[in-house]
Amino acid sequence: MDISQYLQRIRYEGSLSPTLPTLRELHKSHLLTVPFENLDIHYRTPIKLEVPRVFEKVVANHRGGFCYELNGLFYELLQALGFEVRRIAAQVYDEKKGYGPPFDHLAILTTIDGVDYLTDVGFGDFTLEPLVFTQNILQSDPKGDFMIDRTEDGYFRVNKIINGKSVPKYIFEDIPRAYHEYRNMCHYHQTHPASHFTQKPFISLATETGRVSLIGKKLKVTKGEDITEQKLPDEAAFREALWNYFKVNIPT
Secondary structure, three states, X not given: OOHHHHHHHOOOOOOOOOOHHHHHHHHHHHHHHOOXXXXXXXXXXXXXOOHHHHHHHHHHOOOOEOHHHHHHHHHHHHHHOOOEEEEEEEEEEEOOOEEOOOOOEEXXXXXXXXXXXXXXXXXXXXXXXXXXXXXXXXEEEOOEEEEEEEOOOOOEEEEEEEXXXXXXXXXXXXXXXXXXXXXXXXHHHHHOOOOHHHOOOEXXXXXXXXXXXXXXXXXXXXXXXXXXXXXXXXXXXXXXXXHXXXXXXXXX
């Protein structure tokens, strides 16, 4: 993996020492430059969990991806820079369906000076910086307040605190996982009609002031408390928005 090319892709020019400030800046830079998207699924391009292939897509071809790709690649970068990292398997919460199956989501735990940090650049609208892996402590992030607690059956649970209410994001176990262990769920999420990722094409990117998302034929831009939405009339308008807002070009 070409580290310098990867760092150029996420526009990072800071320290490369495996410290907490470096992790925070890498994490933020990644989220502000690499979108969370499922476009390959809807344009019939198979997603395979092979690091060179993911690198070519995300870095060389200036694309985004979903958790298996983005956190899978970010893991490789952190490891190459000397960070102590381990992949973990999470189960994403849906208010209608409950928690997803095992390996529903790939996230990372990074250990620095004996302290673990939940590191996740592949979950869409989530934290901008890593969370300290500690329980029952409110943590403030530029994207909101979060807390990690424990479920009755022993899972660690990540919650976003909205108007004083805990809203689950996902649960996970602190068990190191190999990349190939996510292959079955990666295949499921790009093929099964019940998967969230097969419903409609989307792409979303964090900004310093909010977020910009293209979901189906709707463009949504959030700046602070202001939200604007625009309906796109056709495929040509969709592709134009892809380029204008995300600098993404999907071959025809």
